[in-house]
């Protein structure tokens with residue numbers, strides 16, 4: 685059963701540990717994200733940010749603990765149309781001869797019967813998402829022929845096309861130029877105003893910074909800060925300078 689209190693939470697993570705290749709990459713992580721919150725996940729390279737995101741969207745299993753989306757444990761969650769996910773890189777399409785239009789329309793897969801033709805409203809949603817990221821003129825091109833930043837823009841369009849209630853973004857604008865970052869931040873701002881929940885990993889929030897209302901900082905698989913965004917910047921910086929996992933030449 686889902687209590688009303690549980691249902692008001694978009695994401696609930698309780699005592700989560702994740703094991704990758706025999707190593708505990710996340711250790712006892714707990715957090716709750718209310719619907720409508722915009723949360724940044726920060727931390728040095730290898731601190732476990734992508735692992736947390738990938739576990740939240742059900743791509744990695746929990747060794748211990750639990751993740752719930754909208755009150756339902758992820759292994760039983762079926763309402764994936766409510767969730768948009770932008771992975772760190774376009775790995776899914778690597779080597780697959782998909783066009784820009786096909787990749788963006790795959791964002792609607794959970795709403796469509798496989799091979800059913802797109803409805804007019806869905807075609808319009810794809811066109812709008814392609815316009816937002818300024819890739820409409822490349823719709824027929826293979827994504828493999830695009831630059832890294834252009835591929836990232838296609839992934840952003842794929843996440844936006846179904847207008848999900850929860851957007852989970854893993855470094856969505858890495859390698860994307862500043863003008864496109866601004867366009868993306870504006871698109872996110874409009875959705876946040878309508879109540880969309882956003883969870884975003886980023887090393888450089890750029891124009892998105894003003895939208896963040898809470899930061900979580902990970903260090904070596906544990907949450908070391910959870911609170912207002914600006915204090916976290918200092919905190920993330922302190923950990924970056926003194927005792928991150930990166931080799932000395934990076935600190």
Ligand SMILES: Nc1ncnc2c1ncn2[C@@H]1O[C@H](COP(=O)(O)OP(=O)(O)OP(=O)(O)O)[C@@H](O)[C@H]1O
Nearest residue numbers: 704705707709727728729730731732733734735736
């Ligand atoms: N498939 C895997 N097998 C074993 N270890 C892994 C695997 N994937 C990631 N790891 C390890 O898990 C740790 C956390 O990785 P993760 O990608 O979550 O970090 P991150 O905080 O997202 O880093 P970055 O900022 O570099 O993207 C790292 O030490 C990494 O080496």
